[in-house]
Amino acid sequence: MLSPTPQWTRLLAISVVMVSVSAGFLLQDGHSQTARITARDPGVRTGPAGSGQMLSGLTALEQRLFSNSRAVFQEVQSVQGTIANTEAGLGPRFNLDSCAGCHSNPDVGGSSPAVNPQVDVAKKEGAVNEIPSFIKRDGPIREARFKLGPGGTPDGGVQALFTITGRHDAAGCSLPQPDFRTAVAARNVIFRIPTPLFGSGLIEAIDDDTILANIAANSPTKQSLGIVGRANRTTGHPNTSGNDGTITRFGWKAQNKSLEVFSGEAYNVEQGITNDLFPHEREELKSCYFNATPESSTHYEALDPIEVPSDVVKFAVFMRLLAAPTPAADTDTVTRGRKLFGDTGCAFCHTPTLHTGKAVVASLRNKEANLYSDLVLHNMGTGLADDVSQGAARGDEFRTAPLWGLGKRVFFLHDGRTKDLLEAIQAHASGGNGQYAASEANQVIAQFNRLNEIDKQHLLNFLRSL
Structure with missing residues (x-):
């Protein structure tokens, strides 16, 4: 008899004669029986993540750069940086408040986790956002785009799910969310989930x-x-x-040229943070304009050379040195x-x-x-x-x-x-x-x-x- 193994391992052992039952695949001891099964997805593989680590063979300096950049990638953003353990710049429109929040499965740099953090961030710090119908706790992290804009003209731009309205660190700001109910009813909204970032430096180097x-x-x-x-x-x-x-070569339609462009655009579109590559707020309503722009830029005053690059550059470094x-x-x-x-x-x-x-x-x-x-x-x-x-x-x-x-x-x-x-x-x-x-x-x-x-x-x- 074979010892018990996880479901996906049992399926990997499919060369053994099996029969399909409602509870799964059971091994049989016959020698000449014909296997009758229905192929199915073995499911998420168990065991170690097998990802999220730095490339092998990096120099001591490159290893330090990777570790520093990984920490920045995991930072959580708030509007003015007044909330403990956060950095300033969130909003006024956003989809999530951390790069690693979207890219977290099975390790930092991956894709959407099984439990969607967008459900909680919608109301975080007193925010009054309505959670769109297509955002579910057990569903994927999503960004939304409208296929057509006003007058039926082609659109395709990201419609940020949430605003900073009502947040404790955004007093006086009042912004409406996009009209997702109408867009969903009209089948005018499409979705994208986070792309995994593992091995991105290898892709860039082809x-x-x-x-x-x-x-x-x-x-x-x-x-x-x-x-x-x-x-x-x-x-x-x-x-x-x-x-x-x-x-x-980066993005679902290979629309981005480099990891740095990919990072700068995502920082601005997904978190609403202006940066050296995208220096202007997507929403310039004065009552929601709290910080000088760009909110994330080169740290010319830093004494440690590793701290000089902007967050966008560090994001690119993290992805570039991330192993496959x-x-x-x-x-x-x-x-x-x-x-x-x-x-x-x-x-x-x-x-x-x-x-x-x-x-x-x-x-x-x-x-x-x-x-x-x-x-x-x-x-x-x-x-x-x-x-x-x-x-x-x-x-x-x-x-x-x-x-x-x-x-x-x-x-x-x-x-x-x-x-x-x-x-x-x-x-x-x-x-x-x-x-x-x-x-x-x-x-x-x-x-x-x-x-x-x-x-x-x-x-x-x-x-x-x-």
Whole structure:
């Protein structure tokens, strides 16, 4: 008899003959029985987080920079910094009051936790915010965007969930929240969840030429499967900067060029904190204007050189030096699932490995980044389309999400609509309409669906091992 193991481990042992019952999978002692199972998501992998640590091989100075930056990433913000253990700058509109609040699972730098902190922050310090219908305690952290603005013109900008109205440290400020009830009723609101940040420095260190060469690799096979991803360039390649033309790669639509731009924008949009990159308040109502701007800037007066950089720079340093997730050890089922992942065509978009270039940080230079992404935009059809354009990315296009660390994620897809990995896979297939073409993943998902249930389970087990 096998000793008891966690649920996901039992599923990893699927090569043993099993039968499906309502309570789960039970091992059988027969030798020639045929397994009858229904493939299912093994669930969040148990055991150590396997992430949240610094890159190996960092110098003593780089290690100190990482630790200092990680602490800043975890700071909690208040409006004027008058509340104990907080920094000034929150609001006047915001989604949460800490970077690490959004990026916390399974460790600092991850994605949305199982329990949503936005429910509590809505009323924190006396705030009088109404909690929108799409924010649930057991749901994902979300930001909201309106597809259309006044007069039916395309919008797509972030509509901050909360205001500082009523907070003890924001006396005199009165701001209305966006009209989410009307937007939800009109199906005019879309959602995004936090992207995991592990291994971000490796992603930043991948040369554009490497991304473009990967697009060209196996081109006939990709085209036969309907895969024609572009790197967000209007020339039919990746998403790129409108200024220098280089490939952008951060965010759900690869709309941000660098970790520093990504940090500065998030600091301003998600917490309402002005900074050197985004120095102006998004809401300049005088009664809600408490601090000089930018609220977070370079600390020229600091005596310790490590304290000189702004919070935005420190956020970027933290992400840049954050190690990639550590996958679970290989087993027979993981090995089989990895092969099936390639055989079905999943690996054509979720490219297992890209190589970094000549990065300044030695620990990022000429390394293998096992990210399982091509960092390229793909048309995902009407099922996942959010009707929001960012950079050169259209309303039906998304960057291939890196899969490293997937075994520990609670919520899937750009809007966190499901906790079920199998549902997330099936959602990649959808048709088109007059505006959008059918999903590029349709033929790949069809090949996945043709697998027998045991092979589907192997593939799911492999994904949860990442």
